[in-house]
Amino acid sequence: MKPILAITILISSLSTLYAYHPEGMKVYKKECMICHGSPFRMAESRKQYDWEQMMFQSSRPILDLHKNEKEAIERLGSNWTDKKQENLFKFLIGNAKDSGAVPGCDGNYCGP
Amino acid sequence: MKNIFIIIAFLVSFLEASQIEWHKSYEDVIKTSTEDQKMIMLFITGEDCKFCAKLKDETFKDPDIIKEITNKYHCVEVTKDEDTYPKKFTAKGVPTIYFLTPKQEVIDYTLGYYDAEEFGYILSAAQRRYKKIKDTK
Numbered sequence: 271m272k273p274i275l276a277i278t279i280l281i282s283s284l285s286t287l288y289a290y291h292p293e294g295m296k297v298y299k300k301e302c303m304i305c306h307g308s309p310f311r312m313a314e315s316r317k318q319y320d321w322e323q324m325m326f327q328s329s330r331p332i333l334d335l336h337k338n339e340k341e342a343i344e345r346l347g348s349n350w351t352d353k354k355q356e357n358l359f360k361f362l363i364g365n366a367k368d369s370g371a372v373p374g375c376d377g378n379y380c381g382p
Numbered sequence: 383m384k385n386i387f388i389i390i391a392f393l394v395s396f397l398e399a400s401q402i403e404w405h406k407s408y409e410d411v412i413k414t415s416t417e418d419q420k421m422i423m424l425f426i427t428g429e430d431c432k433f434c435a436k437l438k439d440e441t442f443k444d445p446d447i448i449k450e451i452t453n454k455y456h457c458v459e460v461t462k463d464e465d466t467y468p469k470k471f472t473a474k475g476v477p478t479i480y481f482l483t484p485k486q487e488v489i490d491y492t493l494g495y496y497d498a499e500e501f502g503y504i505l506s507a508a509q510r511r512y513k514k515i516k517d518t519k
Contacts, residue, residue: 299500307507308492 294361297354301346313365321366325359332358402442404457408467411458415484421512422484423455428462428476433495437477444498450505455481481508483515 298309306312316324328334332355336342363369405411408424415422427434441447451457460467462476471480474493481490481504490508492501 299496303500303503303507305507307511308490308504310493311490 291357291361291364294357294359294364297358298361301350301354302358304345305342309361310365313362313369314367316362316366317368318363318366321359321363325355325363330355400445400448402448402451402457404459406458408458408460408465411456412484412486415456419484421455421489421508422480422482422486423451423457424467424471424480424482425457425459426462426467426471426473426476426478426480427459428473431476434477436495441496441498441501444501447498447501447505450502454505454509481505481512483512487515489515 295309298306298312302312303309313321324331324335330350330352333343333346333350336346405414411422411424414420425434442451458467462473462478468486471488472478477492477494479492480488482488489511490504492504496504
């Protein structure tokens with residue numbers, strides 16, 4: 271029980287650091303935006319817990335979730351990596367509905 | 383004489399499609415959108431916002447983006463904390479763009495700069511969502 275609790279606390283604390291995650295944002299823009307649209311709206315469509323559940327449901331959850339969608343698999347299949355997946359989830363968790371994060375203005379693409 | 387009219391008509395149509403037509407006010411855009419049921423693009427800018435300028439100078443000048451926006455959206459540009467528009471449309475940063483139904487329901491929103499290809503994806507996704515909403519009503 272303790273390890274699970276520790277992992278949950280670790281993920282929760284890390285997720286606050288994820289808020290604007292440029293690498294994750296890049297992955298989203300390149301691989302996901304064509305179907306799912308605006309990145310911040312997508313991230314806000316679920317709570318942190320939901321994204322975390324999704325992240326741990328298998329070793330390659332994104333590919334599994336899209337396995338019946340030919341267009342998505344063609345797009346993702348050959349160049350989808352664990353690193354991309356990790357970055358994408360950092361972005362999604364960091365900007366989830368209950369993250370409390372201010373959608374990322376880092377000065378590189380928007381301002382206050 | 384006939385040829386001159388044709389040339390003028392051609393030039394007018396070319397000019398119309400060469401830039402995004404912005405409505406004067408939020409009120410104005412709601413009125414027009416209610417009449418023809420096109421979506422609304424609410425573009426929230428700020429003073430000295432370099433990425434707002436970049437969006438306008440680059441993305442909004444792309445012919446495909448102009449065509450898509452002209453055909454499917456009514457647009458209005460407002461300045462954060464200055465112009466009159468509903469407070470529920472917050473902007474945590476600028477540029478922020480809301481895509482709204484004629485009844486002012488939020489279909490999608492974006493924050494920051496996107497190039498023409500990325501912005502095209504956002505427009506398409508917003509249209510798909512709007513269509514889905516219309517079909518279920």
